Amino acid sequence: MVVNRRWAAVSLVGMCLVGCSALPKQSKDFGEASKSMTKMAVMPPRFDLQKVGVLSGDLVTEMNHDIEMVIKEAADTVIAASSLSAADLDLSDQVLADHPELRTAIFEQDAAVKKVHTALAGAGKEIDIKYEGNADPLADAADCDYLVFMEGNGFFSTTGAEVASIALAALFGGGSPQSGTFLSAFVVDVTRQEVIWYNQVDEKPSDPRKPTNLLGDVKKLFKPLLGKSFVQWDDSRDHEITDRYKERMKAAEAKDSAKQP
Amino acid sequence: MHYRVAIAAVVLTFFAGMPVQAEEKIDLKLISRSHAESDILWRNGFVLEDSLLQPELQNVLDQLTAGKAVDPAIKLRVCLFNSPELNAFAMPDGSVYLFVGLLARLNSMDELAFVIGHEATHAIAWHGQKYIEQAKSKNTIFQMLSLTTSLAVGSSGWSGAGLINSLSQLGLTLAAAASITGYSRDEESEADMSGYDMVRASGRNGCACVDALRALLSEIQDQSALNTFFWGSHPRTVDRIHALEERAGTACVSDAALDSGYTHIKYPMLKLRARMWNRAGMPQRALVSVAPYIKACPNDPDGHCIAGDALAVSTNADTLALAAQSYHRALDLGGAEYRDPLLGLATVAEASRDTVAAVTYLEHYLDGNANVPRRRSTRRHMEDLKKAYHWTTRAGADSLRVDDANRKED
Numbered sequence A: 001m002v003v004n005r006r007w008a009a010v011s012l013v014g015m016c017l018v019g020c021s022a023l024p025k026q027s028k029d030f031g032e033a034s035k036s037m038t039k040m041a042v043m044p045p046r047f048d049l050q051k052v053g054v055l056s057g058d059l060v061t062e063m064n065h066d067i068e069m070v071i072k073e074a075a076d077t078v079i080a081a082s083s084l085s086a087a088d089l090d091l092s093d094q095v096l097a098d099h100p101e102l103r104t105a106i107f108e109q110d111a112a113v114k115k116v117h118t119a120l121a122g123a124g125k126e127i128d129i130k131y132e133g134n135a136d137p138l139a140d141a142a143d144c145d146y147l148v149f150m151e152g153n154g155f156f157s158t159t160g161a162e163v164a165s166i167a168l169a170a171l172f173g174g175g176s177p178q179s180g181t182f183l184s185a186f187v188v189d190v191t192r193q194e195v196i197w198y199n200q201v202d203e204k205p206s207d208p209r210k211p212t213n214l215l216g217d218v219k220k221l222f223k224p225l226l227g228k229s230f231v232q233w234d235d236s237r238d239h240e241i242t243d244r245y246k247e248r249m250k251a252a253e254a255k256d257s258a259k260q261p
Numbered sequence B: 001m002h003y004r005v006a007i008a009a010v011v012l013t014f015f016a017g018m019p020v021q022a023e024e025k026i027d028l029k030l031i032s033r034s035h036a037e038s039d040i041l042w043r044n045g046f047v048l049e050d051s052l053l054q055p056e057l058q059n060v061l062d063q064l065t066a067g068k069a070v071d072p073a074i075k076l077r078v079c080l081f082n083s084p085e086l087n088a089f090a091m092p093d094g095s096v097y098l099f100v101g102l103l104a105r106l107n108s109m110d111e112l113a114f115v116i117g118h119e120a121t122h123a124i125a126w127h128g129q130k131y132i133e134q135a136k137s138k139n140t141i142f143q144m145l146s147l148t149t150s151l152a153v154g155s156s157g158w159s160g161a162g163l164i165n166s167l168s169q170l171g172l173t174l175a176a177a178a179s180i181t182g183y184s185r186d187e188e189s190e191a192d193m194s195g196y197d198m199v200r201a202s203g204r205n206g207c208a209c210v211d212a213l214r215a216l217l218s219e220i221q222d223q224s225a226l227n228t229f230f231w232g233s234h235p236r237t238v239d240r241i242h243a244l245e246e247r248a249g250t251a252c253v254s255d256a257a258l259d260s261g262y263t264h265i266k267y268p269m270l271k272l273r274a275r276m277w278n279r280a281g282m283p284q285r286a287l288v289s290v291a292p293y294i295k296a297c298p299n300d301p302d303g304h305c306i307a308g309d310a311l312a313v314s315t316n317a318d319t320l321a322l323a324a325q326s327y328h329r330a331l332d333l334g335g336a337e338y339r340d341p342l343l344g345l346a347t348v349a350e351a352s353r354d355t356v357a358a359v360t361y362l363e364h365y366l367d368g369n370a371n372v373p374r375r376r377s378t379r380r381h382m383e384d385l386k387k388a389y390h391w392t393t394r395a396g397a398d399s400l401r402v403d404d405a406n407r408k409e410d
Helices: A002-021 A030-035 A061-080 A093-098 A100-121 A136-142 A159-172 A211-226 A235-259 B002-016 B028-043 B053-065 B100-105 B109-124 B127-134 B139-152 B160-169 B173-180 B185-201 B207-220 B225-233 B237-248 B260-279 B283-296 B301-311 B317-332 B341-351 B355-368 B375-388 B394-409
Strands: A025-027 A039-042 A046-052 A057-059 A146-157 A179-189 A194-203 B077-081 B088-090 B095-099
Touching: A025 A030, A030 A194, A039 A061, A039 A136, A046 A061, A061 A146, A061 A211, A061 A235, A061 B028, A093 A100, A093 B028, A100 A136, A100 A146, A100 A179, A100 A194, A100 B028, A136 A146, A136 B375, A146 A159, A179 A211, A194 A211, A211 A235, A235 B028, B028 B095, B028 B127, B028 B173, B053 B077, B053 B109, B053 B185, B053 B260, B077 B100, B088 B109, B095 B100, B095 B109, B100 B207, B100 B260, B109 B127, B109 B185, B109 B207, B109 B260, B127 B185, B185 B207, B185 B237, B207 B237, B260 B283, B260 B301, B283 B301, B301 B317, B301 B341, B317 B341, B341 B355, B355 B375
Parallel strands: A039 A146, A046 A146, B077 B095
Antiparallel strands: A025 A194, A046 A057, A146 A179, A179 A194, B088 B095
């Protein structure tokens, strides 16, 4: 038993040395580039939420946008509370409706962002990755040379899945987390067209439907770049995403039943 | 130990055996998911807005579906999809997406009406809901998506497999499923027949349905396998043509001529499609698309600039010279609206190793307008070029021009 524990401890340290040491990733001239970095603009994040049932999983696409908005708000707050300032890049639905060219600009980042992630997957701690997208319209809209691209995914378990997991854990031991959030972010220096910084966090348990969890994950994500953040959110916000989802579903049902003959 | 396994089996059986009720009425959750996916498509720029074209397309849809019994949860609307591919799909919420590539390929309003009628039928007849109910479990969709995503790895952009990859990465399972596989053969045949009936009921030419399929058939032969996911899963196109001719009660004579009433859609879509192919890194396809456009609209500088963009990726000196010629033609015609030909000329000059000319074009480009696109990165690039050439003064630049000419002679 003692041997097992020692092996577990050694493995943990080893995993940390291998996994953690590769993060965050930075470009060779990050030090030089970061000198002129006074503000950053956070692009609209992308997030996929999955609901884990007893025997299957399902995407809950309806909540994605609300979570994305909270992640952006959290990132803006954390950046604003640091030595940098958060550039105002308003890409709300209203702004996107008024400025279709911004939607086109977002669309045109898609292929470039994918290429960056592919390059990051095979890169070491020091990166040399060109950003091939035309980010100028977005940098112009934010009046800022540094753009932050964030994406992630997460899951939560249904009550049934939680009960089943507890029952199975009681029978066979062990157990798996009931929620999790993965977030990643990279910073693009638009004038150099280079990715200069990347980091990711994988938190379990962390229910992505709760804004306080998302804020905690975002703080952890940016800690190597911005330092420790002391921003706090009241946990009274923690039901806002799920409440909004329930309201929408109820409204849709009410609307449909009112129209049925 | 056995009793533990037995209890586990009971627990799992309890959850697995929970009855799944067959829904007779429309699945509001599916509609809600579909709305959410449509919003994601819009926010991420997959939906193009055209204030002139969209009302016209919507008008065709409204005409075709007038008097049809449509569930109130379904809102039929046409959207223009930002892709040069030949495709169209319908979401369960009634959103019909027509790809730019498809509109560029069709030749008449009647052909277009058939495609819209076909897709509207999928939404009206709840084909999306039936597709999901028929699937043994929703995991089937995820398995299919993971397969297509793995096939799509390595491709990029908004065309073909790259598009599928984008949709699945955005979590758009319904959109990806509808655009990749379409629905079952029976449902596709039902949509064909219903589309035909709608076309006829609105007083249009029924043989246009056959022409639309023939146009697609001719295009599919030129496409790679990955680009035919959608149409490939439909009943064989030749069989569909025969079925439609049977419905029409006549053998339709092939009519591939462009209808004058469709030119206002065809030409802008050809131009847009060519730009999209360029952005997708497929200059050959861009040239094929822009050639008929330039023939029809020789005085539009955009067409020449697009041709220049397609030619400028070459490393061949003759092709680069043709690219420069296209850009100069665009400049002579007043400069392209979507991209300044000076940027293109700078690219050609750089590819031809004429750095001085490249910097000169970039300077002109940046001097012209304080708000030019790519201003930040262009200025940076120009500075890098200058640094590499130790560019300090105009006089120095002139002497470098002489050096450059000498180097070329060497």
